[in-house]
Amino acid sequence: MTTTIPRDQWYVAAYGSEIGQKLFSRTICGEPILFWRTRAGEVTAMSDRCVHRRFPLSQAPSRLVDDQVICGYHGFTYGSDGNCVFVPGQHRVPRTARLRSYPLAEQDSLIWVFIGDPAKADTSRIPRAPYLASPDYTTVRGMEPLKARYSLLVDNLLDLSHETYLHGGYIGTPEVAATPITTEVDEDAGIVYVSRHMDDAECPPFYAKSTGLRGRIARWQDIEYPPPCLYKLHSRIAAPGSVPRPDGSDPDAFHVEVVYAITPETEHTTHDFWAVARDFALGDDEVSEFLAENNRTVVLQDVVALDVLEKVIASEAEGYQELSINIDTGGLAARRMLQRMVAP
Ligand code: FES
Numbered sequence: 001m002t003t004t005i006p007r008d009q010w011y012v013a014a015y016g017s018e019i020g021q022k023l024f025s026r027t028i029c030g031e032p033i034l035f036w037r038t039r040a041g042e043v044t045a046m047s048d049r050c051v052h053r054r055f056p057l058s059q060a061p062s063r064l065v066d067d068q069v070i071c072g073y074h075g076f077t078y079g080s081d082g083n084c085v086f087v088p089g090q091h092r093v094p095r096t097a098r099l100r101s102y103p104l105a106e107q108d109s110l111i112w113v114f115i116g117d118p119a120k121a122d123t124s125r126i127p128r129a130p131y132l133a134s135p136d137y138t139t140v141r142g143m144e145p146l147k148a149r150y151s152l153l154v155d156n157l158l159d160l161s162h163e164t165y166l167h168g169g170y171i172g173t174p175e176v177a178a179t180p181i182t183t184e185v186d187e188d189a190g191i192v193y194v195s196r197h198m199d200d201a202e203c204p205p206f207y208a209k210s211t212g213l214r215g216r217i218a219r220w221q222d223i224e225y226p227p228p229c230l231y232k233l234h235s236r237i238a239a240p241g242s243v244p245r246p247d248g249s250d251p252d253a254f255h256v257e258v259v260y261a262i263t264p265e266t267e268h269t270t271h272d273f274w275a276v277a278r279d280f281a282l283g284d285d286e287v288s289e290f291l292a293e294n295n296r297t298v299v300l301q302d303v304v305a306l307d308v309l310e311k312v313i314a315s316e317a318e319g320y321q322e323l324s325i326n327i328d329t330g331g332l333a334a335r336r337m338l339q340r341m342v343a344p
């Protein structure tokens with residue numbers, strides 16, 4: 001089968017808070033990867049398959065002892081660099097007894113791994129989302145497993161007109177679908193931008209309850225997507241007529257940074273990481289709980305729809321012709337970029 005997943009790329013594998021001094025496994029782009037944090041606080045990423053008889057090292061009775069992983073089947077023991085330091089019944093450790101280890105970076109509260117050729121792993125190419133780890137924002141987050149290919153989530157997030165229909169009563173109002181978008185593609189930087197500025201819109205409960213704004217609002221959605229993994233929606237909520245100041249500051253608006261990490265688990269399943277960072281009601285637990293609960297509900301509405309689409313696509317005959325319209329411009333641009341990443 002030909003893959004649709006770009007290999008030589010950085011992907012979000014986990015939140016930093018998920019990885020502690022215990023064995024943690026997650027499959028990324030078809031590869032089972034073992035994560036753990038050393039006593040010095042460094043996160044390691046190596047193959048979750050013992051080189052001996054491929055027993056999963058995340059599986060009990062495998063265990064982590066003093067920064068070494070002991071396979072629960074016959075006791076092969078590995079250091080934090082993935083090298084085997086002990087095998088049972090002989091002194092000589094075979095030279096090839098080494099787990100594949102993955103380039104890794106912990107940044108903006110996210111754990112990134114590089115899948116593909118490690119020689120191409122350049123940490124400066126990892127996209128940033130500094131608000132996720134900034135004291136000037138309060139963030140809620142989660143991850144939902146998706147039984148659908150990652151490209152369906154890309155389509156979904158690049159076209160927010162679906163909010164009106166799929167998320168009515170949560171984040172959708174009539175103005176989202178009714179307001180045209182502008183799409184820009186920066187080929188050199190590899191970023192798709194999609195913007196929708198609603199200058200006089202109904203305030204959906206998601207923003208009414210969290211900001212306290214009542215009545216009509218100006219609601220701006222500015223999407224920034226550097227494929228494949230990190231999706232950022234800069235959301236600006238303000239009283240109608242209010243605009244940012246000429247110097248770029250914007251003290252009269254509420255800002256919500258909605259971040260998704262779209263990480264393929266396999267060709268047909270996806271890790272749907274989501275985070276909502278706000279620059280208001282900082283540390284307010286009630287607002288945090290409301291946004292977390294509400295956003296998770298919205299994400300699950302997408303999950304249900306995309307899981308259905310995956311089944312539909314898997315069962316249909318080859319050659320189905322989709323019909324695309326203006327709202328799809330961003331999604332189509334993203335698809336082209338992703339295709340070039342898979343087969344340059
Ligand atoms: S499978 Fe791990 S030691 Fe045998």
Ligand SMILES: [Fe+2]
Binds near residue numbers: 163167298
């Ligand atoms: Fe959605």
